[in-house]
Amino acid sequence: MGKKITLSVIKADVGGFVGHSSVHPELLETARGILGGSSLLIDFHVTHVGDDINLIMTHELGRNCGEIHQMAWDTFLSCTTVAKKMKLYGAGQDLLSDAFSGNIKGMGPGVAEMEFVERKSEPVIIFMADKTEPGAWNFPVYKMFADPFNTIGLVIDPNMHQGFDFEIRDLIDNRKVTFSCPEEIYDMLVFIGAPGRYCIKSVYKKGTDEIAATSTTQRLNLMAGRYVGKDDPVLIVRCQSGLPAVGEALEPFTNPHIVSGWMRGSHHGPLMPVSLKDSNPTRFDGPPRVVGLGFQLADGKLHGPQDFFDDPGYDLARQKANEIANYLRTMGPFEPHRLHLDEMEYTTMPDVMKRLKDRFEKLD
Ligand code: 13P
Ligand code: 13P
Ligand code: MG
Numbered sequence: 001m002g003k004k005i006t007l008s009v010i011k012a013d014v015g016g017f018v019g020h021s022s023v024h025p026e027l028l029e030t031a032r033g034i035l036g037g038s039s040l041l042i043d044f045h046v047t048h049v050g051d052d053i054n055l056i057m058t059h060e061l062g063r064n065c066g067e068i069h070q071m072a073w074d075t076f077l078s079c080t081t082v083a084k085k086m087k088l089y090g091a092g093q094d095l096l097s098d099a100f101s102g103n104i105k106g107m108g109p110g111v112a113e114m115e116f117v118e119r120k121s122e123p124v125i126i127f128m129a130d131k132t133e134p135g136a137w138n139f140p141v142y143k144m145f146a147d148p149f150n151t152i153g154l155v156i157d158p159n160m161h162q163g164f165d166f167e168i169r170d171l172i173d174n175r176k177v178t179f180s181c182p183e184e185i186y187d188m189l190v191f192i193g194a195p196g197r198y199c200i201k202s203v204y205k206k207g208t209d210e211i212a213a214t215s216t217t218q219r220l221n222l223m224a225g226r227y228v229g230k231d232d233p234v235l236i237v238r239c240q241s242g243l244p245a246v247g248e249a250l251e252p253f254t255n256p257h258i259v260s261g262w263m264r265g266s267h268h269g270p271l272m273p274v275s276l277k278d279s280n281p282t283r284f285d286g287p288p289r290v291v292g293l294g295f296q297l298a299d300g301k302l303h304g305p306q307d308f309f310d311d312p313g314y315d316l317a318r319q320k321a322n323e324i325a326n327y328l329r330t331m332g333p334f335e336p337h338r339l340h341l342d343e344m345e346y347t348t349m350p351d352v353m354k355r356l357k358d359r360f361e362k363l364d
């Protein structure tokens with residue numbers, strides 16, 4: 001067996017430019033400078049979607065490697081210093097602690113990592129979203145790996161026909177469960193249809209530990225116990241040769257499904273597929289958006305990116321997303337544009353209720 005490569009994507013929002021719309025180029029340069037000077041990495045690519053910095057890194061040190069996590073943490077700290085100097089918005093927003101404790105998980109930044117032996121050809125896609133939450137991937141990942149109307153390979157490719165195992169995380173009770181699909185899709189949909197709580201963490205080739213996809217699944221607001229911005233998740237998908245073709249992995253995004261996280265993390269909106277240059281959410285701080293970058297890996301080298309949604313093939317999806325956005329916006333402060341009370345990232349309800357409590361009269 002060949003040697004294992006680890007692909008680590010670690011992301012954080014350490015200050016928006018301007019507001020919550022984008023990342024200042026100086027922060028990206030700072031991150032590139034630090035990763036470029038590291039002897040731990042085989043290769044890296046620093047990018048952003050909206051106001052979130054994404055460190056895409058390859059190495060041979062495995063998942064949950066303390067040194068890699070430390071370097072990512074230090075990189076975000078240095079970027080925060082630059083952000084504070086410029087008084088960028090929410091500088092240091094996602095760094096929940098002052099001190100690094102060995103593993104970046106649970107400290108604010110999002111982490112998606114996979115370890116595998118490179119195949120003869122290793123196409124991967126890194127999906128990165130802004131103004132939404134980890135559960136936003138449930139719908140597209142289900143479509144990619146379990147829906148034959150999306151992925152014809154499930155029907156006609158002998159290497160895919162057996163299906164996939166889905167690891168689901170319960171973000172509230174902090175537990176996991178694995179479903180074997182297609183046999184258990186009805187059971188699985190009971191859970192993943194509730195993306196605010198149950199998220200697809202990873203997908204494996206059926207009955208093996210061969211990783212096919214993995215995502216960031218932390219919920220910042222649960223970790224911090226207060227509103228600290230949305231989690232703006234990342235998803236890594238390996239493609240081809242017994243896994244979804246690149247086009248099958250991209251296809252779910254032609255239907256802009258509705259996700260939570262728009263404006264103040266408290267509204268529903270359509271997830272719009274966009275190119276990197278269009279990845280800065282401005283309209284009502286949105287609508288939520290997703291970028292898909294393709295890389296061919298070769299001995300850990302990242303050849304790319306290919307900016308997949310920079311394609312007129314997604315123009316209609318974008319138009320539909322804008323129409324859905326227009327329609328939802330007409331509802332203003334009403335649900336279901338506004339999130340349900342339990343899901344609001346912040347609210348004036350307790351204060352207003354306290355002030356008005358004597359005006360409420362009991363009814364028999
Ligand atoms: P593979 O079986 O090599 O992944 O090819 C499938 C394909 O690319 C169809 O679009
Ligand atoms: P971010 O989570 O992307 O920082 O956005 C927060 C927000 O409140 C946007 O309106
Ligand atoms: Mg922000």
Ligand code: MG
Binds near residue numbers: 013050051130131230
């Ligand atoms: Mg963001």
